[in-house]
Amino acid sequence: MMGVFEWGFVAAVFASATPILFAALAGALCAQAGVFNIALEGHMLWGAFAAVAGSYLTGSAWAGVLVAIISTALYALVLAIGAARFGADPIIIAIGTNLLALGLTGFLMRAMFGVSGSFAPRGLEGIGTMPALAGVPIIGPIFAGQTPLVPLALVLIVAAGLWLRNTPGGLRLRGVGTHPDAAESLGVSVRSTQFWVTVLGGALCGLAGAQLSLGNVTLFTENMTAGRGWIAVAAVILVANKPLWLPFICLGFGAAEAIGFRLQGIGAPQQLTDAAPYAITVVVLVLTRIRFGTRATPAPA
Amino acid sequence: MSTATLPQRTETLPQRAMRHPAVVPVGAVIIAVLIGAVIMLAAGLNPVDAYAAVITGSLQLGSLDYTFSVWGFICGMGLAAAIPLRMGEFNMGGNGQMVLGGVTAYIVAAELGLPGVLAVPLAIVAAMLVGGGFAAVSAPLSSRFGIPIIISTLLLSPVAVAIASFLVRFPLADTGSGVAQTPRLPDDAHIWALGGLRYTSVGLLLIVAIMVVFYLVDSRSAVGFEMRVAGANRKFAAYGGLVSSRLALGSMAAAGAVAGLVGAIIVMSSPFRFIDGALVSPGYTFAGLAAALLAGGRPALVPLTAVLFTILQVGGAAMERTADVPRQLSDVVQGVVIVILALRVVLDARRSGAGKDA
Numbered sequence: 068m069m070g071v072f073e074w075g076f077v078a079a080v081f082a083s084a085t086p087i088l089f090a091a092l093a094g095a096l097c098a099q100a101g102v103f104n105i106a107l108e109g110h111m112l113w114g115a116f117a118a119v120a121g122s123y124l125t126g127s128a129w130a131g132v133l134v135a136i137i138s139t140a141l142y143a144l145v146l147a148i149g150a151a152r153f154g155a156d157p158i159i160i161a162i163g164t165n166l167l168a169l170g171l172t173g174f175l176m177r178a179m180f181g182v183s184g185s186f187a188p189r190g191l192e193g194i195g196t197m198p199a200l201a202g203v204p205i206i207g208p209i210f211a212g213q214t215p216l217v218p219l220a221l222v223l224i225v226a227a228g229l230w231l232r233n234t235p236g237g238l239r240l241r242g243v244g245t246h247p248d249a250a251e252s253l254g255v256s257v258r259s260t261q262f263w264v265t266v267l268g269g270a271l272c273g274l275a276g277a278q279l280s281l282g283n284v285t286l287f288t289e290n291m292t293a294g295r296g297w298i299a300v301a302a303v304i305l306v307a308n309k310p311l312w313l314p315f316i317c318l319g320f321g322a323a324e325a326i327g328f329r330l331q332g333i334g335a336p337q338q339l340t341d342a343a344p345y346a347i348t349v350v351v352l353v354l355t356r357i358r359f360g361t362r363a364t365p366a367p368a
Numbered sequence: 369m370s371t372a373t374l375p376q377r378t379e380t381l382p383q384r385a386m387r388h389p390a391v392v393p394v395g396a397v398i399i400a401v402l403i404g405a406v407i408m409l410a411a412g413l414n415p416v417d418a419y420a421a422v423i424t425g426s427l428q429l430g431s432l433d434y435t436f437s438v439w440g441f442i443c444g445m446g447l448a449a450a451i452p453l454r455m456g457e458f459n460m461g462g463n464g465q466m467v468l469g470g471v472t473a474y475i476v477a478a479e480l481g482l483p484g485v486l487a488v489p490l491a492i493v494a495a496m497l498v499g500g501g502f503a504a505v506s507a508p509l510s511s512r513f514g515i516p517i518i519i520s521t522l523l524l525s526p527v528a529v530a531i532a533s534f535l536v537r538f539p540l541a542d543t544g545s546g547v548a549q550t551p552r553l554p555d556d557a558h559i560w561a562l563g564g565l566r567y568t569s570v571g572l573l574l575i576v577a578i579m580v581v582f583y584l585v586d587s588r589s590a591v592g593f594e595m596r597v598a599g600a601n602r603k604f605a606a607y608g609g610l611v612s613s614r615l616a617l618g619s620m621a622a623a624g625a626v627a628g629l630v631g632a633i634i635v636m637s638s639p640f641r642f643i644d645g646a647l648v649s650p651g652y653t654f655a656g657l658a659a660a661l662l663a664g665g666r667p668a669l670v671p672l673t674a675v676l677f678t679i680l681q682v683g684g685a686a687m688e689r690t691a692d693v694p695r696q697l698s699d700v701v702q703g704v705v706i707v708i709l710a711l712r713v714v715l716d717a718r719r720s721g722a723g724k725d726a
Contacts, residue, residue: 106519115538145707155710158458158518158663163706166654170699171447177694178411281595304519313672342530349509352520356513 074208076325081209081217082283084321086111086292086313088220089275090299091317092227093268095310098303099231101244101257105163106146108296109168110269114139116172119186119287120179120236128192128281132216135273142168144270152259165296173289187286194281200201214273214282221314223271226290228311241265272296294345301348323347376480384561392661392712397676400704404697418693425686426679435638437567438650439678440669444575444630445656446663446670447582448503448623453665454515454597457510457622461521462653463524464528465503467630469495470635471532471665474540474550474642476519477557477635484556491557492574492632502528511613517620529648548644559636571633576671578626582669586705595619599665627653650700655681658702661709 090107097104114135123132145164176186185345194214201211209217230238240260242250247257279295280287298320306312327340405415408470428437445462452459476482476491488547490639506520518699553571562569580634586592598605598612604614635642655677662676663669 100626149707149711153711155712160707162458162460162657162661163703163708163710165703166658166699166706170696170701170703174407174535174694174700175411177696178413185695264574294526297519301519301523304515312381333536336534338530338534338537341525347528349515349520349527352515353509353513356515 069320070292073223076329077280078209078212078323079325079328080318082213083324084317085213085217085220086275086279087272087295087299087302088224088313089216089319090222090296092220092300092310093271093275094205094299094303095097095306095313096227096240096264096271097128097268097308099241099244102150102159102246102261102265103264104157104161104268105297105300106143106164107268107272107275108294109161109165109290110139110272111275111279111296111299112165112172113142113289114273115280115291116175116276117273118277119191119194120175122192122232123180123188126190126192126353128194131192131281132277133195134273135277136270137273139273139276140266142274142335146322147262147265147269151258151265169290174289176287176289182288185286185288191285193209193285194277214278215254216278216282220274224310224313228309229308241316275299287313289340293326298344298348301352305348305352318345319351320348332349393581393664393673393709396662396705396708396712398535399708400701403704404701407480407700408693408697413693414691417691418697421687421689421691421693422683424456424683425690426682431682431686433565434567435678435682436565436570437684438652439583439674440568440572440575440654440658441630441634441650441652442659442674443579443656443671443676444633445652446627446674447575447579447656447667448627448630448653448657449657449660450583450663450665450667451623451626452616452619453660454592454599456602457616457619458496458518459503459506459521459620460518460657461503461506461525461528461624461650462627462656464521464525465473465499465624466631466634466653468489468502468631469499469527469646470631470642471535471540472498472628473632473635478550478553482725484558485559488559491636492629495627495632496625497551499631500621500625503624503627504723507613507617507620510664511593511616516618527602530619533644534641536642543642550642553636553640555635558640561634567638569633571629571637574633575626578629579667580648587669591615591618649670650681652681655702661706680704685700708712 079102090111093110094104094107098320117138118131118135120131121138122131125131125134145156146160149155149160149224156222173183177183180186180188196212197215198211201207203211231241239255239351240249243255243257245258250260275295276292279291299317302313302320304315305316323344327335327343330340331337403421405419408415408418413555425431445466448462448465449459451525473491473495476489477492479489480487498617502524503521503525506517509515509520510517533664536550537548542549544551562572563567586595594605596617598615602612631647634647658675659670659673662673680698684698687693687697688695
């Protein structure tokens with residue numbers, strides 16, 4: 068009954084969801100620490116470029132992933148220093164770093180590799196898949212054709228959720244977000260916690276970008292994140308900062324994207340299927356607010 | 369106001385000059401230009417040639433007509449960002465509002481078969497209504513459902529861009545051409561040019577008029593005052609009896625209407641058709657947002673700060689042609705300006721000695 072087509076679809080959902088999952092995890096951790104991180108889009112885009120550049124220059128996809136993680140964490144320093152260290156408005160910094168990422172990746176693609184629009188050199192190494200899993204039931208059909216980053220995203224998100232809920236470290240992090248003054252009086256430095264969580268979020272966005280440019284495809288195109296970072300921000304708002312719910316939300320977005328690809332295959336206009344995940348996100352945001360009868364809550368700033 | 373409380377005798381002239389409100393914005397621009405130069409040097413490019421090309425490409429006599437029209441568009445999108453910014457909200461959906469305005473203007477001007485005297489004004493009004501209505505949706509999403517305006521505008525914008533793109537590629541498409549675009553508008557439905565100019569049109573005058581209205585409303589009217597109060601402190605505004613949901617609705621509708629107007633002007637100007645991507649890809653929305661942030665949302669300053677981003681935008685293309693520097697450098701400089709501006713809060717607090725509680 069469950070033929071190749073269905074398993075292939077499930078695998079496609081996981082592939083589409085993974086970059087959003089990493090970014091949403093970054094956003095959720097920042098939100099727990101009281102930083103409204105809307106720089107995810109730019110961080111992910113920078114990570115996608117760094118991964119491709121790293122893989123191309125070293126000849127190794129995993130070196131590319133490492134470059135993405137480190138350089139995106141460094142890129143996140145702008146937000147970390149500005150917002151956590153100096154207390155500047157994280158929204159304005161994020162608007163700036165998002166635009167900067169768009170400009171810098173486009174500029175560097177032209178200046179370093181002499182191409183515009185899209186960079187897919189011959190011999191660019193993508194992240195390998197895990198064919199060893201092929202024999203395992205259920206897990207095999209979903210993950211055998213995927214990069215190790217796909218299951219890693221799920222493992223990290225569960226680990227982070229449990230860590231937040233059950234450990235003193237997690238409690239401290241949540242304390243920083245909910246009662247900064249209380250946390251400070253207990254000897255937890257609010258600023259340095261927020262600083263390091265923001266940098267860690269950058270590293271996670273580096274993984275998101277690497278999966279996008281070296282996992283799902285093997286190329287970099289200008290603005291290839293195309294709003295996935297914003298969907299991740301919406302997902303964080305949607306689950307009210309409870310990371311353990313993120314996989315379900317992100318898989319929903321992944322499904323919307325995968326269904327869109329299928330519909331394009333049978334002739335639906337690409338413009339409309341591209342727009343579907345955004346429209347669905349807004350509708351789901353509204354529906355959850357109605358369903359839970361939540362009163363208007365101000366933006367977590 | 370802070371100078372009155374400070375001991376002025378001990379202050380030297382340079383210290384007083386440093387306190388001038390223009391220091392931070394001008395400083396931000398200078399630092400951003402220098403960082404852009406460092407990036408170019410690192411990439412083995414010549415920053416002097418590049419910036420010279422930016423200036424000559426945008427300000428030489430032959431290109432001034434075009435530069436003026438782009439300045440109008442960036443001022444328009446600057447207003448679309450600045451109006452909600454006045455009450456502390458970020459309208460990031462300018463692209464969606466602009467393309468919906470553009471496509472509406474095309475439909476009204478091309479499909480209704482009205483004479484030009486009616487077609488042009490009606491198309492503009494319809495574009496402003498649709499752009500404003502679309503943007504206004506974000507206000508109840510925020511006040512009723514707690515979805516921040518910055519998020520809803522960002523999520524709704526690509527939907528609008530996709531719908532416009534679909535309309536232009538299929539129902540409204542110029543079937544005779546391989547490009548995704550509508551047919552040319554009838555001669556009657558072209559927006560009126562100013563004198564013998566090719567690009568600058570009556571649309572520029574409309575945008576200037578709206579800037580004046582925004583300035584007057586902001587500085588002279590009760591609504592303008594309420595918006596600024598709401599922007600400064602939402603809780604205090606509510607205590608004072610202001611309905612911030614209604615203010616948000618009004619300011620988002622006004623912002624979307626200006627963005628819709630910009631879309632209408634672009635479509636009804638040369639080459640007189642809706643070309644898919646032509647409204648979004650020049651980046652007027654973000655240049656406008658950057659101009660609004662640099663102006664701190666102050667209506668009188670937006671046209672000034674817009675000049676800078678116009679020079680970057682128009683000159684960027686020239687820089688690419690003559691100095692072989694990728695035009696994305698304009699985005700880099702814009703991004704750096706915004707980041708430095710975010711840090712101005714810190715600088716302002718330090719300079720006025722108000723400490724971290726300010």
